[in-house]
Amino acid sequence: MEKHISVCPYCGSGCKFNLLVENDKVVGVEPLNGVTNQGELCLKGWYGFDFINDTKILTPRLKQPMLRERRDQPFRAVSWDEAISYTAKRLSEIKAKHGPDSIMMTGSSRGTGNESNYVAQKFARAVIGTNNIDCCARVCHGPSVAGLMVTLGNGAMSNSICEIENTDCILCFGYNAADSHPIVARRIIKAKEKGAKIIVCDPRYIETARIADQWLQLKNGSNMALVNAFANVLINEGLYDRAYVARNTEGFDEYKKIVAKYTPEYVEEITGLKASEIREAMRTYAKAKTATILWGMGVTQWGQAVDVVKGLSGLALLTGNLGKPNVGVGPVRGQNNVQGACDMGALPNVFPGYQPVADAAARDKFAKAWGVPSLPEKVGMAITDVPHAAEEGKLKCMYIFGEDPAQTEPDLDTVRKGFEALDFIIVQDIFMTKTAMFADVVLPATSWGEHDGVFSSADRGFQRFYKAVNAKGDVKHDWEIHGLIATAMGYPMKYTSTEEIWNELISLCPIYKGATYEKLAGLGYVQWPCPDVEHPGTPWLYEGNQFQTKSGKGLLFAAEWRPPLEKVDAEYPLGLCTVREVGHYSCRSMTGNCNALATLADEPGYVTINPKDAAEVGVKDQELVWVQSRRGKVIARASVTERTNVGAVYMTYQWWIGACNELTVHHVDPISKTPEYKFSAVRLETIADQ
Numbered sequence: 252m253e254k255h256i257s258v259c260p261y262c263g264s265g266c267k268f269n270l271l272v273e274n275d276k277v278v279g280v281e282p283l284n285g286v287t288n289q290g291e292l293c294l295k296g297w298y299g300f301d302f303i304n305d306t307k308i309l310t311p312r313l314k315q316p317m318l319r320e321r322r323d324q325p326f327r328a329v330s331w332d333e334a335i336s337y338t339a340k341r342l343s344e345i346k347a348k349h350g351p352d353s354i355m356m357t358g359s360s361r362g363t364g365n366e367s368n369y370v371a372q373k374f375a376r377a378v379i380g381t382n383n384i385d386c387c388a389r390v391c392h393g394p395s396v397a398g399l400m401v402t403l404g405n406g407a408m409s410n411s412i413c414e415i416e417n418t419d420c421i422l423c424f425g426y427n428a429a430d431s432h433p434i435v436a437r438r439i440i441k442a443k444e445k446g447a448k449i450i451v452c453d454p455r456y457i458e459t460a461r462i463a464d465q466w467l468q469l470k471n472g473s474n475m476a477l478v479n480a481f482a483n484v485l486i487n488e489g490l491y492d493r494a495y496v497a498r499n500t501e502g503f504d505e506y507k508k509i510v511a512k513y514t515p516e517y518v519e520e521i522t523g524l525k526a527s528e529i530r531e532a533m534r535t536y537a538k539a540k541t542a543t544i545l546w547g548m549g550v551t552q553w554g555q556a557v558d559v560v561k562g563l564s565g566l567a568l569l570t571g572n573l574g575k576p577n578v579g580v581g582p583v584r585g586q587n588n589v590q591g592a593c594d595m596g597a598l599p600n601v602f603p604g605y606q607p608v609a610d611a612a613a614r615d616k617f618a619k620a621w622g623v624p625s626l627p628e629k630v631g632m633a634i635t636d637v638p639h640a641a642e643e644g645k646l647k648c649m650y651i652f653g654e655d656p657a658q659t660e661p662d663l664d665t666v667r668k669g670f671e672a673l674d675f676i677i678v679q680d681i682f683m684t685k686t687a688m689f690a691d692v693v694l695p696a697t698s699w700g701e702h703d704g705v706f707s708s709a710d711r712g713f714q715r716f717y718k719a720v721n722a723k724g725d726v727k728h729d730w731e732i733h734g735l736i737a738t739a740m741g742y743p744m745k746y747t748s749t750e751e752i753w754n755e756l757i758s759l760c761p762i763y764k765g766a767t768y769e770k771l772a773g774l775g776y777v778q779w780p781c782p783d784v785e786h787p788g789t790p791w792l793y794e795g796n797q798f799q800t801k802s803g804k805g806l807l808f809a810a811e812w813r814p815p816l817e818k819v820d821a822e823y824p825l826g827l828c829t830v831r832e833v834g835h836y837s838c839r840s841m842t843g844n845c846n847a848l849a850t851l852a853d854e855p856g857y858v859t860i861n862p863k864d865a866a867e868v869g870v871k872d873q874e875l876v877w878v879q880s881r882r883g884k885v886i887a888r889a890s891v892t893e894r895t896n897v898g899a900v901y902m903t904y905q906w907w908i909g910a911c912n913e914l915t916v917h918h919v920d921p922i923s924k925t926p927e928y929k930f931s932a933v934r935l936e937t938i939a940d941q
């Protein structure tokens with residue numbers, strides 16, 4: 252049996268294991284003593300490998316290029332030569348007729364790797380001539396990046412996954428670690444065992460709430476009010492570190508003025524919490540010698556998410572919980588390489604290494620390296636802008652690489668109308684996803700397990716993963732496909748290995764320069780910034796409390812609370828919140844094709860509801876029901892549970908039957924453009940009512 256080192260392709264925990272291979276087929280995994288997982292894996296790590304083997308449970312692997320000249324025609328299999336020349340010709344025509352900004356591309360936060368994302372964004376910028384490239388960070392931790400960039404100067408986790416177990420207090424805010432990152436949840440349990448205080452802010456009785464010292468069951472949509480009240484307590488009770496604030500922060504007076512109104516008593520009505528609970532939480536947090544704030548989609552998938560992120564970083568600044576080990580702010584990134592897609596510049600405003608496209612020196616540097624006279628300055632389009640831009644005729648083409656927006660974006664009817672309005676859609680993937688069904692050209696790529704590369708885990712850690720088996724179909728590496736199209740469009744791009752791509756990209760990014768392939772070999776783990784080869788990497792940021800803002804100080808920022816956009820009423824009395832399913836991942840094209848995981852949970856999706864609400868609707872546990880919003884209606888199985896709070900229902904978003912994004916509202920944070928997946932007004936009806 253052969254063994255090949257790999258990194259789990261699912262969440263951002265970065266778990267390392269061997270892929271076990273017999274006769275060129277992956278047959279199992281063996282955990283390794285990786286830096287973040289220490290020989291442990293969750294069920295997706297153990298059982299999430301066999302989609303590579305084309306199980307055909309949900310959908311078959313793509314094995315040859317396909318195209319169709321008209322969308323009312325079926326796809327026909329074509330040679331790579333025909334697929335590449337047709338795609339290059341259509342892209343060139345659209346660029347010439349409508350301009351480079353009429354074309355939108357995506358990076359991929361999944362199993363393809365950093366090198367492919369680097370090549371994709373280079374294709375967008377140097378070949379097409381647009382900054383219209385985005386990735387799924389837009390719909391998950393975009394607000395964390397946008398908020399922390401302003402307050403601290405760096406959008407990533409300040410400290411490491413490993414440090415979580417050594418902190419004295421963890422404030423888990425809108426973060427269900429057990430379902431999102433089980434290996435991070437393990438660190439939280441270890442911290443508890445070592446005596447840490449755990450405070451959970453979540454409307455649901457999530458797993459971490461079970462071990463928490465305090466569970467603050469706030470009302471859905473009241474995050475900003477609670478964070479302001481936390482700051483109010485820290486200031487008014489004199490719990491904050493005056494010397495630290497005076498030395499290392501700015502904006503205190505304005506901040507104090509805004510949070511003054513948000514006394515714990517004032518927010519009781521908004522949050523549903525007792526003032527005493529809020530005070531107790533902040534007394535615990537402030538008293539701890541070291542404290543860490545972890546957050547997830549419960550913070551970021553709201554229309555006021557960026558403000559809340561800034562507010563959470565303010566709590567760490569007030570108490571001096573930054574710039575040393577075992578403290579900090581932790582936006583724990585979701586998909587296994589969403590950190591990497593951002594690191595590589597698959598974002599509309601930055602080149603790789605977070606170098607702004609608005610910076611003339613950065614543009615000149617990349618233009619020179621890529622051999623083009625100039626690069627576009629205008630910040631590109633966000634992926635959530637696509638449906639409306641397409642319907643308005645501003646966007647003509649989309650090149651979608653390793654993403655499935657027809658399953659994962661909000662208000663799917665609007666997404667479909669946007670796709671229908673586009674002249675040309677290219678989908679590059681390993682499966683025939685829902686999005687691929689809208690395509691004009693489908694380009695089949697190699698899968699994780701069939702190629703080499705580097706992933707970035709949630710705490711900025713670069714890790715190498717290796718090819719384990721040969722691809723079985725007529726498929727190509729993602730970076731190779733982008734290179735062939737670029738070359739056919741008159742821009743020769745002929746990489747021969749991921750190492751060649753990696754060497755190019757680290758040479759252009761000062762913060763990655765020392766993270767060489769040699770250092771990352773085997774179980775190597777290097778957290779950026781790593782400015783030179785002698786540098787070991789940076790487990791925790793802001794040494795000496797030097798923040799990466801213009802002034803070098805951390806910004807204290809507060810904003811007035813805004814309620815969610817949609818209101819519940821007599822017709823739609825419940826607030827729908829979308830959440831994670833531990834056994835499945837993202838659009839489910841990978842985990843839905845894994846035997847064990849598909850057996851554990853399969854369609855239709857479920858909707859969890861409190862027994863009180865279920866009794867009012869007349870819904871019994873496990874009964875099939877309609878869930879309807881102002882935008883659509885889907886079937887789901889009711890799961891009646893006390894863990895769900897009264898007035899809210901929860902659904903996971905990966906199911907084809909019961910696709911909850913048929914229901915969600917297209918309302919976005921004004922800064923990060925991240926959708927408010929966490930609140931859409933719905934009603935439930937039993938099937939017999941129809």
Ligand code: SF4
Pocket residue numbers: 259260261262263264265266288292293294295296297432433434435
């Ligand atoms: Fe680790 Fe996440 Fe993979 Fe589970 S899904 S094995 S926690 S990386």
